[in-house]
Amino acid sequence: MPRAAATLWRAAGPGVALRLLGQAEVRPDFVSPAEEAALARELEPQLRRRHYQFDHWDGAIHGFRETEKSHWSAECQQILERVRAAALPPNAPHLGPVHVLDLDKNGYIKPHVDSVKFCGCTIAGLSLLSASVMRLVSEENPEDWLDMLLPPCSLYILRGPARYNFTHQILRDEDSFFNGQRVPRKRRISLICRSLPMPP
Numbered sequence: 310m311p312r313a314a315a316t317l318w319r320a321a322g323p324g325v326a327l328r329l330l331g332q333a334e335v336r337p338d339f340v341s342p343a344e345e346a347a348l349a350r351e352l353e354p355q356l357r358r359r360h361y362q363f364d365h366w367d368g369a370i371h372g373f374r375e376t377e378k379s380h381w382s383a384e385c386q387q388i389l390e391r392v393r394a395a396a397l398p399p400n401a402p403h404l405g406p407v408h409v410l411d412l413d414k415n416g417y418i419k420p421h422v423d424s425v426k427f428c429g430c431t432i433a434g435l436s437l438l439s440a441s442v443m444r445l446v447s448e449e450n451p452e453d454w455l456d457m458l459l460p461p462c463s464l465y466i467l468r469g470p471a472r473y474n475f476t477h478q479i480l481r482d483e484d485s486f487f488n489g490q491r492v493p494r495k496r497r498i499s500l501i502c503r504s505l506p507m508p509p
């Protein structure tokens with residue numbers, strides 16, 4: 310693992326680290342601050358029309374608004390092509406629209422596994438505006454966990470076992486610690502690209 314990436318990754322033990330090496334990845338500085346600003350600027354008008362939802366007690370996500378976006382400026386389209394090229398298997402069919410999730414500073418994502426009906430073997434997410442901690446927990450053995458620090462402008466990628474056999478969550482502000490260090494959670498926007506499930 311490159312040195313920069315190692316500081317963004319903390320596993321319960323060597324067993325889980327070995328299982329997830331190359332399957333759960335964080336790439337810091339995947340976009341520049343100027344690119345982050347361009348993406349946020351382009352999303353803002355569409356997001357502003359929606360209200361944050363706090364009342365979906367049974368849903369996986371709390372304190373969020375979301376949208377799907379298919380049409381982007383040439384600059385943003387290029388960034389998204391870079392995300393797909395870096396993360397998705399070559400020639401894999403992927404979901405056309407990008408899933409955009411805007412988490413309020415009090416928002417968080419509870420542990421879940423993305424539906425296998427709508428999402429294939431790879432999930433890739435760009436994190437904008439705020440750092441956050443993504444926690445993966447093995448469905449088989451809850452003592453097997455991995456925390457990933459997602460700085461703003463980073464890309465994370467979940468593949469194979471990290472995507473299918475571990476839940477993922479974004480910790481709420483009160484619980485947002487990485488390696489014992491507090492990671493204040495502010496408003497965070499994520500752009501998520503997913504490969505499509507294989508046809509049966």
Ligand SMILES: O=C(O)CCC(=O)C(=O)O
Nearest residue numbers: 410418423434477499501
């Ligand atoms: O915000 C993220 O990066 C993850 C979102 C997520 O887990 C989901 O929408 O299924």
Ligand SMILES: [Fe+2]
Nearest residue numbers: 421422423477
């Ligand atoms: Fe998810």
